[in-house]
Amino acid sequence: MGVNLKPIIVKNDIELEDLRDRDLAVDSSNILYQFLSTIRTSKGMPLTDKNGHVTSHLVGLLYRSTKLIYEYNIPLVFIFDGGAPTLKAEEMKKRAQRREEAKEEYERALERGDFDVARSKAMQAAGFSSSIFQDAKILLEYLGIPYVQAKGEAEAQGAYMASKGDVWGVNSRDYDCLLFGTPRLVRYLTISASRRPDLVVLEDFLDHNGITREQLVDMAILMGTDYNKGIYRVGPKTGLKWIRRHGRIENLPDDKKKKVTPHYEEIRRIFLEPKVVEDYSVEFKGLREEQVYSFLCDERGFPKNRVKTAVERMKQFYEREI
Missing domain, CATH: 1.10.150.20 (5' to 3' exonuclease, C-terminal subdomain)
Known part of the structure; x- marks a missing residue:
């Protein structure tokens, strides 16, 4: 959830163009949760393949990330959470309880045919399994997009990388990134025309307050x-x-x-x-086209024509970088 600093925050409304050529560390859990909670069927269910594997997060990861990387030239480095501090156990327990309560309310809403409430509760019930993170890493690997497995909190790792100058800032909705010391926090990194990104500069925020x-x-x-x-x-x-x-x-x-x-x-x-990882890479590794098609189309049931759009973006991105 993170700390609520909104009432005292100092932010700048920016355009995606302002982030061109700016490398960003992405808080993977934060972003994948958004995909899992919003990319759903009309009844609020996540998208799945024929075997029941959840694919909502892969849809968002594939289409949004490749568009940001290719069309806006915003290199992304995804950071995955490691072990959480012991003191976080109580918060994680509360989150699990809230998800379980939302799941029960979702099922009751379905029974009475209230699909608007069902969809809302399904979004609140969204959670993670190890396979969701594993599938995300596989897709990033095949696309050649760098990712880092953190020792602890992803926000801390991203902030460390930003403070070292290896990335320009951190993309997350959580203000905790500022507490961990990122010099710049980018919120709402979206391709939607209805929402502009927010930029919070730590030094400006601290000076103002x-x-x-x-x-x-x-x-x-x-x-x-x-x-x-x-x-x-x-x-x-x-x-x-x-x-x-x-x-x-x-x-x-x-x-x-x-x-x-x-x-x-x-x-x-x-x-x-x-706790942070000091040995990491932010370099793009090159596209493994056959593996992308095999994983998404053959294993996860994605339409080939839609995958091709994302693949072509990455091919052109790599050609441009050579």
């Missing part, structure tokens, strides 16, 4: 993160006011400090000293 990144992390801990429950009724504006006034969690008055999670120092380290 008069805080450091370390203070941003402390503020997030007060509000609540994926690793802790926040203080009741402390949102971004209140959290910002407290941190501006007191500087850091240790300086809070006792009546406030006693409400802070006892794990705050460990959570700080998660954001400020995350």
Whole structure:
């Protein structure tokens, strides 16, 4: 879910053209979830092949990614989550419970023929299996699009790569990327004409609010993160006011400090000293055309003419890069 910084965020509305030639690290879980929750049948079911394998994420990955890479020349590097910190277990349990509740509501809506509600609940019930990530990696491999398997959180790995200058920024909807230190966060990287991307520049955001990144992390801990429950009724504006006034969690008055999670120092380290992979590649590897057709058309039942469109984009992209 990530930290809600929207009320105090400083963003720039940009065009896709503004991202031309800008390498971006993509938070794979974040993006694949969008595909899984939105690319569905009229009854809210995900797209599947004849054997029941979910293909919604492959549809989005194939068509949107190749279009962004070829038509807008935005090189994408996909980052996959590794092991989550122990403190995230409770949040993951809550998410699983919410998905299960949404699934039950979806089934009840289907029974009464309320397909609008069914579709909405199906989107909320969308989850991941290991095969979904594996299929995504296979497709990226055959298209030659680079990906990195993170040690920990994908946002942390992407932020590290951006801070090193190996990518220009991170594409995710989660503001957590800013806590992990990405210099630039691109939200809503979509080919839809109805939505323009948002660009958040970390330095501008921090300067505008008069805080450091370390203070941003402390503020997030007060509000609540994926690793802790926040203080009741402390949102971004209140959290910002407290941190501006007191500087850091240790300086809070006792009546406030006693409400802070006892794990705050460990959570700080998660954001400020995350586990990352240092040996990675952002280079495109070349198209494996036969394998793309075999995997998508023969194994997953994609129409060959639609796959051809994406393949031609990648062929022309590689020809242009030579």
